[in-house]
Amino acid sequence: MIALSVILPVYNDAQALAAFLPVLCEWLGQRPGRQEVVVVNDGSRDAVDAACRAQQARLPAHVALRFIAFSRNFGKEAALSAGLAAAQGDWVAMMDADGQHPVPVLAQMLQLGEGGADMVAAIQAERPHEGGLMRLLKRGFYRFMQDNARYEIRPSAGDFRLMRRKVVNALLALPERQRFMKGLYAWVGFNTVYLPFAAPPRAQGRSKFNYASLMELALVGITSFSQKPLRWISRTGLLVSLASMLYGLFIVADTLLFGRDVPGWATVVAGIMFSAGVQLICLGVMGEYVGRIYEEVKQRPIYVIDYEWQSGGPDNAPGR
Numbered sequence: 001m002i003a004l005s006v007i008l009p010v011y012n013d014a015q016a017l018a019a020f021l022p023v024l025c026e027w028l029g030q031r032p033g034r035q036e037v038v039v040v041n042d043g044s045r046d047a048v049d050a051a052c053r054a055q056q057a058r059l060p061a062h063v064a065l066r067f068i069a070f071s072r073n074f075g076k077e078a079a080l081s082a083g084l085a086a087a088q089g090d091w092v093a094m095m096d097a098d099g100q101h102p103v104p105v106l107a108q109m110l111q112l113g114e115g116g117a118d119m120v121a122a123i124q125a126e127r128p129h130e131g132g133l134m135r136l137l138k139r140g141f142y143r144f145m146q147d148n149a150r151y152e153i154r155p156s157a158g159d160f161r162l163m164r165r166k167v168v169n170a171l172l173a174l175p176e177r178q179r180f181m182k183g184l185y186a187w188v189g190f191n192t193v194y195l196p197f198a199a200p201p202r203a204q205g206r207s208k209f210n211y212a213s214l215m216e217l218a219l220v221g222i223t224s225f226s227q228k229p230l231r232w233i234s235r236t237g238l239l240v241s242l243a244s245m246l247y248g249l250f251i252v253a254d255t256l257l258f259g260r261d262v263p264g265w266a267t268v269v270a271g272i273m274f275s276a277g278v279q280l281i282c283l284g285v286m287g288e289y290v291g292r293i294y295e296e297v298k299q300r301p302i303y304v305i306d307y308e309w310q311s312g313g314p315d316n317a318p319g320r
């Protein structure tokens with residue numbers, strides 16, 4: 001039986017991980033019962049494997065280190081899914097490997113868990129380094145995602161979480177390939193407690209997320225958790241039809257009352273261009289959903305594992 005598993009997704013963060021692993025392992029070593037760290041190497045091109053192997057020698061007796069290497073970069077959501085599938089603990093925690101998720105906060109989360117919570121989510125309220133536009137976009141996104149009265153995707157509650165085995169099992173039972181984890185945590189439910197914390201700056205390197213990748217993630221989130229855009233399409237259609245009907249009536253009345261004057265091709269061209277634009281936007285929105293359906297029906301795995309090893313256990317890394 002393993003008491004606690006800590007999942008660390010890592011992408012090109014070897015240096016930061018090398019600094020964070022000893023801190024985490026030392027703290028785990030002071031806890032009662034068996035503990036494990038599951039490092040998921042998400043196709044890093046730097047020395048993540050070597051950093052973990054170096055830690056092996058300094059591992060406290062009842063702490064195990066497991067290493068899963070993807071065949072390429074599959075993204076953080078995939079890395080977290082792989083970690084959840086591999087973790088064996090009664091409690092499972094997920095942390096960033098860059099030192100932005102402090103170990104003392106994890107200790108606090110465990111206290112809340114032992115107090116009865118099934119899932120404890122850390123809330124990073126302050127992001128001082130973040131620009132105004134990013135803040136605005138994120139606020140808009142989370143407001144948009146408040147779509148369902150049955151569960152709430154809480155803003156600023158990220159992947160720094162602790163959960164009971166039953167929550168992990170519920171997450172593992174979700175078969176979708178488009179994994180918007182923040183939505184999935186909310187979807188499975190359970191008694192969730194939120195814990196605000198202040199994240200220190202990154203130990204090393206830069207954030208792996210930019211506008212483009214966050215936009216892609218937001219699209220995954222919207223299409224898998226909201227049908228609002230599809231509803232908006234029919235409403236837009238209704239509105240445009242209504243407006244054109246009224247305009248038609250106006251033209252008829254105008255012609256009957258005042259006779260025909262100019263041919264009015266400008267109105268025709270503007271009308272055609274407007275409706276063509278609206279139709280293309282609607283097609284684009286539908287295409288976004290169709291594309292996601294295509295991703296799902298292909299049934300490709302969420303990730304591909306290249307090799308795995310664990311401290312004092314089997315090792316199928318190439319060249320070993």
Ligand code: UDP
Binds near residue numbers: 012075076207208
């Ligand atoms: N990460 C990952 N795969 C990716 C991008 C990031 O496993 O494709 C990991 C990264 O190594 C780190 C965590 O996810 O441990 C959070 O990434 P980052 O610090 O860049 O994000 P931020 O803190 O800016 O949200």
Ligand code: MG
Binds near residue numbers: 096098
């Ligand atoms: Mg970070």
